[in-house]
Structure formats: C-alpha cells, structure tokens
Amino acid sequence: MSTVTTGTVTTETVRATSLRALRRPGAGWWVVVLVLSAVVALGVYAWTVQLRRGMGAAGFNDQAFWAADIADVIALIGVSYGGAVVSAVLRLTGATWRAPLTRIAEGAAVCTVLVGMALIVPHIGNPVRLYELVTHPNTSAPVFWDFIAVSTYGFASVAFFAMPLIPDSAALLAADDGRLGRFRTALYRRIARGWTGAPRQHHVLGKALTLVSVMIIPLAVSVHSVLAWAFATTSRPWWHESIWAPQFVVAALYSGVALVILVVAGFRSGYGLQQWITPRHFVRLGFLMAALGAGYVYFTFADILPGAYVGENAVSTVFADLLVGRMAGWFWLFVVGGAVIPLLLVAIPATRTTAGMVVAASFVVPMLWLKRYLMVVTPANHDVVTGGHGAYHLTWVRASITLAAVAAVPLLLMLLFRVVPILSVDEIEEVELEERRTLTQALAALRAAGEPRVSSPAARTVGAGLAVLLLAGAFGVLGVGRAAPAQAAQAPKGPRIELAGTQTDGLVHLKASVKDAKGAPAAAGTVTFSVMTTVFGPRAVPLGSVPVTKGVAEMVLDGAHSGGYRPTQVGPTEFTASYAAQVGDTPLERSVDVDVTAAVSAYTPAAPKPLEGVGAVTPTVLFAVVGAVWVTLLTTVARVLLVSRRRVVRRVPATEPATAGRPTTQSA
Amino acid sequence: MPTTTAVPDLRDGPDRRTVLAAFAAAAALGGAAVPLVAYRADAATTPAPDDHAGHGATPAAADDTAGPVAAQPEHAWCMVIDLRYCDGCKSCTKACQKRHSLRPEQTWIQVFEMEDERGGSFHMPRPCMMCEDPPCLKVCPVGATIRTDEGLVLVDTDTCVGSRACMAACPYEARYFNWREPRPPVDLGMPNTPQMPVARRGTVGKCVLCADRLPLGELPACVEACPMGVLWVGDLVADVAVNTQGASVVLSQFLADNDAVRFKEELGTHPRVWYILGHGQKLQGA
Known part of the structure; x- marks a missing residue:
C-alpha cells in the first residue's frame, strides 16, 4: 500500500498539525464565516416568510406539490454518503490511504445529514405537528419509514464520527503545548475520560468502529432507498420505477465522493494540510468518483429506456418533457455537466490533478442536485388526468432556503473544526504503525527470499456485502332504510287497486289486484311496482311494469323479474304499485309494507389484494430490524464509553493519558 | 503487555x-x-x-348465497356520472366551492375538457373517486387520511402535517393543498370534522361527497346543483341512485344497462365513481 507519509517526508506530526489547526483563526476565516452566516440568516428569514404567507410563497402549487424542497433533502442527505464511503468502505477494504481524510469526510457526513434532516422542517406544511410521526404514525407510509431510516442513519453517522474523538482528545491533551485553550482542554478532558490507550481500549474501539462501518453502509443504502420509495410507491409516471431505489443510492455515492473532494480540498488549503493530503488522494478519490459516475450514467439510461421505448401515454409524455420538451435544456445540461465533463476530467491524464478533480467535483455536486430536481418536478408537474402539465416557479423564498442549506454545510464544518481535531489522530498513528510493521515484515520476508504477502480482504468484504443484502432485503419486502310511512293511498272513485306482499322461500311476491269502475277485474293497462327508499330522502325507485291480466299483476322480487332489484335490507319495507289503464291516465297508487326477512346487500366488497397479508406483516419485520440496528449501535457506543471510562483505581492523571502503552511518532 | x-x-x-x-x-x-x-x-x-x-341492517336469516351480509355497513356511498349529458357548465364546481369556502383553484370536483377519439372534446367532471383501496390512505405518514366504514375517504385537517404524500399518490389529481391562507369558512355552526372540514393553511383538502349531508338523506352540493342530471349519488348497499332530475334507479341495473365504467380500473384502486359513456368518449388516464 502506498503510504500517507513516510518518516522521511514528515516534517510535522499529526498531533502537531491537529493542534496547529485549532489555533486562533485568521481574518479570512472570519470573513467566510460571516458571509456564510449571512446566507443562512437570509434562509431562516425566508422560512419565516413562508410560515407567515403559506407554502405558496415558496412557489408551490397543486401541480408542483413537491419540488426544490425535496430535491434539497435528497441531495443533502445524498452527499452525506461520501463520508460513509470514504470512512466505512475504505476502512473495511483496508485502504490505508483514507486515514487523513476520514475526519473531514465524516464531519461532512454529519453536517450534511443534519442539515438535510433540518430541511424536512420547511418542506412540511405544518411543522408544529411533526411530533405526530412519533405519537400518531402510519406504519404503512414510506414517509414514516423515511423518518425512521434517516434518524437511524443520522445517529450512526454521529456515533461513527464521535467515537474516534475519545483517543484523539486524549492524544491532543498529551501533546498540548498550552495553546489548546481553556474551553477545549475542559472539553477534551470530558471526552477523553479515562482513555489511556490501553490495549483493551484500542481493541474495543477498533471492533466498535469496524462494526459501525459494517452497519453504516446498509443504513445509508436504506435511507436512499426509502427516500426513493416515497416516489416509487405512487402510480405516477417515472416515479413508479423499480430502479429508483438503487439509482438514488448510486447518485448519493457519486455526489458524496464529489463533496468529500470539495470539502477536503477546502480544508487542505485553508488549514495547510498539504503534507497529509497529497494530490494522490485527490486522484484516488477522482477515480472512485468516476467509477460511481459511470455507474450513474448507466442507471440513468436504464431508468429512461424502457418507458421511452414502450411509449405508454403517461410515461412517454414525461420523458418527452425531459428529453426533448420543456425540461430538455436542463436535462442535457446535467448530462454534459454532471457526467461528460467530470468523467473526461478524470479520464484525461493532463487534467487528472488536484485542481482537475476539484473542478470535476464542483460540477458533480450541483448537477446532481439538478438531476434530482428534474426527477421530482417533471413527474409532479405531469397531470395524470389530462396528460398536460403544470409548472413550478422557484421563488426567492425557496431559493434562499436552498442557498442557506448550501451555506450551512461549510459553516457548520468550519465551526466544528474549531472544536474537533481536523485529522483523525489515532487512526493516522495506527496506520503509520501498521505500515511500519508491514514494511518490517515485508523486509524480513524479502530477506527470507519470499514474495511479500498480501492478506486478502475478501472475507470481510463478503461479510459486509451479506449484511447489506440482508438489510436491503428486509426493506425490500416493503413494498406495501327503513321505509318511511307512505302517503296514504288515495281511494279514488272509479278503478281501484289493492296491493299485497307476501314472502315465500325468502322471496317477496307483490300482487296487485285491479278492478275497474264497475268492480270487475280490469282487463287492460299496466302496473308499475316501486320500492320506497329513504336513503336520499323518501323516493320511489321503479322496479318495472307488468301488464294486467284478468285484473292481476304480479312481480317476484328475485332480481330477474324486478329490474335487477332484490330487497337489500331486512325489516319493514314499503312497496308501491301504480296502475294506469292507458298511457296518460293519472295513475292509481297503493302501498304495502312488507316485513322483509331475507335481504341481500347489493354491495360486494372488492376482493382483497394478493399481497395484503404481507403488507400487514412488513412493519413488524421492519420494526424488528430497526430495533436490532439501534440495540447494536447503542451497545457498541456503550462498550466504547465503558472501556474508556475514568477508573478511580490507579494513576493516570487525565492530563497525560494517551502516551501509555503505544509508541509515539512525535519527532524530536 | x-x-x-x-x-x-x-x-x-x-x-x-x-x-x-x-x-x-x-x-x-x-x-x-x-x-x-x-x-x-x-x-x-x-x-x-x-x-x-348486530346493526339494524343485519338480516336474521341471510340468504346464504349472499355471503356475510352481517359484516356489511349500512351504506356504501358512490357516484355515477353520466357523461352523455354533461355540457361543462361547471355548476357542480361552483356549488362545491361555495359550500366548502374554497379558493377558485381548489376544484374538489373539477370539470376537465377531454379529447375524444374523433378529435372533438367532451366534459368530464372528476370528484374524489372514493376508492375502496385508496392509494392516498396508505402513504399518509400520520394517518390523517381516513376511510369510513361507509366508504368515504376523508382528511382530518387537525392531524394533517402537510407532507403532500397523498397528492403524489392520488392517480386522479383529486387533492388540493392550502398553499395560502384559506377563505374564511361559512359558519355552519359545526366544529371542524373530517366530514365537513374547515380548510387550514398547510393542510390538504379534497372532495368529501358532502359526508355531513348524506346521513340526513340530503344530496351532495354538486349533485344538487347539476342542471343536467349528470351527477348521481348512490348507495351500493341499498342499490339505489338518484339525481336532481327526480330520477331514482336501481343502481346495479342502471350501471349494467349503461355499460358504466370506472376511471383507471387497471390501477386496482376500486373507485366508487362510475362513468357512463356513450358519445365516443374514452376514459383513459394520462
């Protein structure tokens, strides 16, 4: 493996560099902090405007119900993935060159995920009710699982960032030349607690960091998948795509590595870390970014091709908007700026420099925001009834909130690294030690005329991969009258009608007997039977007409002979017969109450969906998985805290801990 | 060591x-x-x-071919929209907006002008489809969307956090957000209920099929206002449907006789709104 530094090049120890970075900042630092604070303040003001005037002030409307707000959340939580990659993935694969980058990368991860979580507040129409996600959750909602996944990942990120601070605080306290300042000294004493650098402490911390590394990868996968599923679990064209979850994950990785390049470059020049972070770091990160970028280009193509190829109305309308329509300019800008230019900058040897990688990364981050914006806004604008579209108009209110979020990340990082050492002291020292040992062993082996042996990280990688698959698999299951008294029948002179209702075999028989004015059975005319309903006020629903033969008209309410009607409710039901000898005659009416004993509701509920049962079980399974993750994380953190607690028993004044039990690399 | x-x-x-x-x-x-x-x-x-x-609707001796009648609610509200007679006057929309104090862009029942197969156009009113399997219900993170046992899909504006997930999920664009301060409600002397919601800024609203009127045997505002008798309100349990032209029909027979169809049947949402076509219209989602 290449080395971070070698004994000969090192002019400053990692402890000295970290202490130097914590000294009183220059005027430049203050200017940057003030400018960033002003931008954040403007964003907070804009949010208060949105609170006062409603979300319409941020440019939303019913055909752009989600827009820049969600793109911001996705982009910010996405870039926090960079920390997970650089720290966790490179740790698990044993890439030792990561060591000087991890603190900055993890700091960026923590800051971006916190800002991303904070951005959910202005995205919500009623932020004061957010507590209902805990008190009143709907466990079948993807948005609820977003909340669970993001908070779990956020906690894991903070733990991953904070645990190595214990040995680092101890190390800096030991190396302090009196310029650390009262506040930091007190703080570091609290953090370092009883850290003596004892073998057992190192062992427990190392195991804890490896375990959290293994967990943080599937956690990050889960966050970006669930974010994608908030879209993919709707029937909206282009959102309802199975590729969205993995595509979100790759987008997050791609933009995350780009953010690490930018942040590392910024702090490298601002804090004079050139000795630790070399152009080779940038080139390596650039390769990583390019590989992920190529993957993202592939995913984007695979996302669009099937829908555009088949040409279903809705999906192809959305893709036409995107590729050749009103969004085309922005989409092709993304293709050029977010894919072609960065990949070329990495591919061409002449631009494969620190500056080249920084330029490439500064294309990737905003362009990936643009891609997310297009992915959110284009389908949201699409009207799924008419096939037309609405539009989102970014207002100053939303733009200010977005800019505030962008400014908040470097601001938080700059403030964070006033307090926290900028290099992961302990990790770098460990890697140096490790390398020295490897070198010694290699030399010994060479001397013994053997090839240098390289241990394979395969088993570890397979283990991590299995964990990812298990968790991703678990998340993948988600997927998921009574009759009113009738008007008294008139008893007119002339023809007369009688109505009788009987029940046999559960069927209602209506029999109308009609006599003409002379009292003889009527020979002509029709009887119309009706049922009286009170569902929408008293109304007679006609059931059909029957010709009178020999003074009688009969109807059996079996559905087939009664206009599709069968009694729908038991109890007294009023039926009416109306007789007209000729068309145009004033009808004669007669009603009868039948106490219906057998009724058939006309309504048949829809058959249950095939996977309804699975959907009911899924939340339980997910809660079990999330519970396991939290228990593991908390146990791990507790073990580290326990092993580094202050022991009352013997020696070790807290002021000079970290020197015990390990060689120091301090130069004379 | x-x-x-x-x-x-x-x-x-x-x-x-x-x-x-x-x-x-x-x-x-x-x-x-x-x-x-x-x-x-x-x-x-x-x-x-x-x-x-044990409700009054439970028959003592149910017809055994009918399945478990005992497990059914008293009503299953639905709508029938007869597109043959709709002239696009939007009386329904106006009546609805007046009754629910909606802003002009909030069209809980919206009359879309759609293209037919011959290049002409026809009018298509679209209320909430009152799906039996409503996509909006599942995605609400706080359970603010509810479905009554009588099949009405309603929003509790005292719970809604304003995530708009339901707007994303609705395949019929039937949900409207209060992006700005809503109009002051007409004082009906009632508290805010999902059946007769008072619009609140930052919450979502939608057609409620005038859920407060139905138990009283009154018609929804849109049905009442339709001068053409296009809009029918019905009860699937009692098997009746009525419109304001004084007509009452046996619902199941009416739907069968007129080849009524539902919008976006293929999504499996089981809408409780049926459309009657008849003049070259097509019902097809976009």
Whole structure:
C-alpha cells in the first residue's frame, strides 16, 4: 500500500498539525464565516416568510406539490454518503490511504445529514405537528419509514464520527503545548475520560468502529432507498420505477465522493494540510468518483429506456418533457455537466490533478442536485388526468432556503473544526504503525527470499456485502332504510287497486289486484311496482311494469323479474304499485309494507389484494430490524464509553493519558 | 503487555457474538411490539367490518348465497356520472366551492375538457373517486387520511402535517393543498370534522361527497346543483341512485344497462365513481 507519509517526508506530526489547526483563526476565516452566516440568516428569514404567507410563497402549487424542497433533502442527505464511503468502505477494504481524510469526510457526513434532516422542517406544511410521526404514525407510509431510516442513519453517522474523538482528545491533551485553550482542554478532558490507550481500549474501539462501518453502509443504502420509495410507491409516471431505489443510492455515492473532494480540498488549503493530503488522494478519490459516475450514467439510461421505448401515454409524455420538451435544456445540461465533463476530467491524464478533480467535483455536486430536481418536478408537474402539465416557479423564498442549506454545510464544518481535531489522530498513528510493521515484515520476508504477502480482504468484504443484502432485503419486502310511512293511498272513485306482499322461500311476491269502475277485474293497462327508499330522502325507485291480466299483476322480487332489484335490507319495507289503464291516465297508487326477512346487500366488497397479508406483516419485520440496528449501535457506543471510562483505581492523571502503552511518532 | 496487542486489528470483522446477541434482543423487543404494530397497521387500513355486526341492517336469516351480509355497513356511498349529458357548465364546481369556502383553484370536483377519439372534446367532471383501496390512505405518514366504514375517504385537517404524500399518490389529481391562507369558512355552526372540514393553511383538502349531508338523506352540493342530471349519488348497499332530475334507479341495473365504467380500473384502486359513456368518449388516464 502506498503510504500517507513516510518518516522521511514528515516534517510535522499529526498531533502537531491537529493542534496547529485549532489555533486562533485568521481574518479570512472570519470573513467566510460571516458571509456564510449571512446566507443562512437570509434562509431562516425566508422560512419565516413562508410560515407567515403559506407554502405558496415558496412557489408551490397543486401541480408542483413537491419540488426544490425535496430535491434539497435528497441531495443533502445524498452527499452525506461520501463520508460513509470514504470512512466505512475504505476502512473495511483496508485502504490505508483514507486515514487523513476520514475526519473531514465524516464531519461532512454529519453536517450534511443534519442539515438535510433540518430541511424536512420547511418542506412540511405544518411543522408544529411533526411530533405526530412519533405519537400518531402510519406504519404503512414510506414517509414514516423515511423518518425512521434517516434518524437511524443520522445517529450512526454521529456515533461513527464521535467515537474516534475519545483517543484523539486524549492524544491532543498529551501533546498540548498550552495553546489548546481553556474551553477545549475542559472539553477534551470530558471526552477523553479515562482513555489511556490501553490495549483493551484500542481493541474495543477498533471492533466498535469496524462494526459501525459494517452497519453504516446498509443504513445509508436504506435511507436512499426509502427516500426513493416515497416516489416509487405512487402510480405516477417515472416515479413508479423499480430502479429508483438503487439509482438514488448510486447518485448519493457519486455526489458524496464529489463533496468529500470539495470539502477536503477546502480544508487542505485553508488549514495547510498539504503534507497529509497529497494530490494522490485527490486522484484516488477522482477515480472512485468516476467509477460511481459511470455507474450513474448507466442507471440513468436504464431508468429512461424502457418507458421511452414502450411509449405508454403517461410515461412517454414525461420523458418527452425531459428529453426533448420543456425540461430538455436542463436535462442535457446535467448530462454534459454532471457526467461528460467530470468523467473526461478524470479520464484525461493532463487534467487528472488536484485542481482537475476539484473542478470535476464542483460540477458533480450541483448537477446532481439538478438531476434530482428534474426527477421530482417533471413527474409532479405531469397531470395524470389530462396528460398536460403544470409548472413550478422557484421563488426567492425557496431559493434562499436552498442557498442557506448550501451555506450551512461549510459553516457548520468550519465551526466544528474549531472544536474537533481536523485529522483523525489515532487512526493516522495506527496506520503509520501498521505500515511500519508491514514494511518490517515485508523486509524480513524479502530477506527470507519470499514474495511479500498480501492478506486478502475478501472475507470481510463478503461479510459486509451479506449484511447489506440482508438489510436491503428486509426493506425490500416493503413494498406495501327503513321505509318511511307512505302517503296514504288515495281511494279514488272509479278503478281501484289493492296491493299485497307476501314472502315465500325468502322471496317477496307483490300482487296487485285491479278492478275497474264497475268492480270487475280490469282487463287492460299496466302496473308499475316501486320500492320506497329513504336513503336520499323518501323516493320511489321503479322496479318495472307488468301488464294486467284478468285484473292481476304480479312481480317476484328475485332480481330477474324486478329490474335487477332484490330487497337489500331486512325489516319493514314499503312497496308501491301504480296502475294506469292507458298511457296518460293519472295513475292509481297503493302501498304495502312488507316485513322483509331475507335481504341481500347489493354491495360486494372488492376482493382483497394478493399481497395484503404481507403488507400487514412488513412493519413488524421492519420494526424488528430497526430495533436490532439501534440495540447494536447503542451497545457498541456503550462498550466504547465503558472501556474508556475514568477508573478511580490507579494513576493516570487525565492530563497525560494517551502516551501509555503505544509508541509515539512525535519527532524530536 | 506486548505492544502488538495494543494495536486493534482493523481487519477484524464485527464481533459476531455482539451482533447475534443484539439481534436476539431486538427480535424479542420486536416480538413484544407486535400487538402494538398490528393495531396500528389495522387502524391504517379499512376499519374492521365487524364494527357493525348486530346493526339494524343485519338480516336474521341471510340468504346464504349472499355471503356475510352481517359484516356489511349500512351504506356504501358512490357516484355515477353520466357523461352523455354533461355540457361543462361547471355548476357542480361552483356549488362545491361555495359550500366548502374554497379558493377558485381548489376544484374538489373539477370539470376537465377531454379529447375524444374523433378529435372533438367532451366534459368530464372528476370528484374524489372514493376508492375502496385508496392509494392516498396508505402513504399518509400520520394517518390523517381516513376511510369510513361507509366508504368515504376523508382528511382530518387537525392531524394533517402537510407532507403532500397523498397528492403524489392520488392517480386522479383529486387533492388540493392550502398553499395560502384559506377563505374564511361559512359558519355552519359545526366544529371542524373530517366530514365537513374547515380548510387550514398547510393542510390538504379534497372532495368529501358532502359526508355531513348524506346521513340526513340530503344530496351532495354538486349533485344538487347539476342542471343536467349528470351527477348521481348512490348507495351500493341499498342499490339505489338518484339525481336532481327526480330520477331514482336501481343502481346495479342502471350501471349494467349503461355499460358504466370506472376511471383507471387497471390501477386496482376500486373507485366508487362510475362513468357512463356513450358519445365516443374514452376514459383513459394520462
């Protein structure tokens, strides 16, 4: 493996560099902090405007119900993935060159995920009710699982960032030349607690960091998948795509590595870390970014091709908007700026420099925001009834909130690294030690005329991969009258009608007997039977007409002979017969109450969906998985805290801990 | 102590025992949480039908071909829209907006002008489809969308957090957000209920089929206002439908006789709104 530094090049120890970075900042630092604070303040003001005037002030409307707000959340939580990659993935694969980058990368991860979580507040129409996600959750909602996944990942990120601070605080306290300042000294004493650098402490911390590394990868996968599923679990064209979850994950990785390049470059020049972070770091990160970028280009193509190829109305309308329509300019800008230019900058040897990688990364981050914006806004604008579209108009209110979020990340990082050492002291020292040992062993082996042996990280990688698959698999299951008294029948002179209702075999028989004015059975005319309903006020629903033969008209309410009607409710039901000898005659009416004993509701509920049962079980399974993750994380953190607690028993004044039990690399 | 042990082995995998123990503990925790989760999952879907066992509608001796009539609610509200007679006057929209104090762009029942197959156009009113399997219900993170046992999909504006997930999920664009301060409501002397919601800024609103009127035997505002008798309101249980032209029909026969169809049947949402076509119209989602 290449080395971070070698004994000969090192002019400053990692402890000295970290202490130097914590000294009183220059005027430049203050200017940057003030400018960033002003931008954040403007964003907070804009949010208060949105609170006062409603979300319409941020440019939303019913055909752009989600827009820049969600793109911001996705982009910010996405870039926090960079920390997970650089720290966790490179740790698990044993890439030792990561060591000087991890603190900055993890700091960026923590800051971006916190800002991303904070951005959910202005995205919500009623932020004061957010507590209902805990008190009143709907466990079948993807948005609820977003909340669970993001908070779990956020906690894991903070733990991953904070645990190595214990040995680092101890190390800096030991190396302090009196310029650390009262506040930091007190703080570091609290953090370092009883850290003596004892073998057992190192062992427990190392195991804890490896375990959290293994967990943080599937956690990050889960966050970006669930974010994608908030879209993919709707029937909206282009959102309802199975590729969205993995595509979100790759987008997050791609933009995350780009953010690490930018942040590392910024702090490298601002804090004079050139000795630790070399152009080779940038080139390596650039390769990583390019590989992920190529993957993202592939995913984007695979996302669009099937829908555009088949040409279903809705999906192809959305893709036409995107590729050749009103969004085309922005989409092709993304293709050029977010894919072609960065990949070329990495591919061409002449631009494969620190500056080249920084330029490439500064294309990737905003362009990936643009891609997310297009992915959110284009389908949201699409009207799924008419096939037309609405539009989102970014207002100053939303733009200010977005800019505030962008400014908040470097601001938080700059403030964070006033307090926290900028290099992961302990990790770098460990890697140096490790390398020295490897070198010694290699030399010994060479001397013994053997090839240098390289241990394979395969088993570890397979283990991590299995964990990812298990968790991703678990998340993948988600997927998921009574009759009113009738008007008294008139008893007119002339023809007369009688109505009788009987029940046999559960069927209602209506029999109308009609006599003409002379009292003889009527020979002509029709009887119309009706049922009286009170569902929408008293109304007679006609059931059909029957010709009178020999003074009688009969109807059996079996559905087939009664206009599709069968009694729908038991109890007294009023039926009416109306007789007209000729068309145009004033009808004669007669009603009868039948106490219906057998009724058939006309309504048949829809058959249950095939996977309804699975959907009911899924939340339980997910809660079990999330519970396991939290228990593991908390146990791990507790073990580290326990092993580094202050022991009352013997020696070790807290002021000079970290020197015990390990060689120091301090130069004379 | 030998120095070698002072260096943690970064290449170690995670501590298997810790992981296993943690998973076992969490599984136990999860198991304990099952009743709770089961309860929530249940509350999020259609209310249990046996809430209404023993109701007056229960026949003592049900026809055994009819299935479990006892498990059915008293009403199953629905709508029938007869596109043959709609002239696009939008009386329904105006009546609805007046009754619910909506802003002009909030069209709980919207009359779309659609293209027919011959290049002409026809008018298509679209209320809430009152789906039996409503996509909006599942995605609400706080369960603010509810479905009554009589099949009305309603929003509790006292719970809604304004995530708009329901707007994303609705395949009929039937949901409208209060992006700005809503109009002051007409004082009906009633508290805010899902049946007669008072619009609140930052919450979502939608057609409620005038749920407050139906139990009284009154017609929804849109049905009442339709001068063409296009809009029918019906009850699938009692098998009747009525419009304001004084007509009352046996619902099942009416739907069958007129070849009524539902909008976007293929999505499996089981809408409770039927459309009657007849003049070259096509119902097809976009």
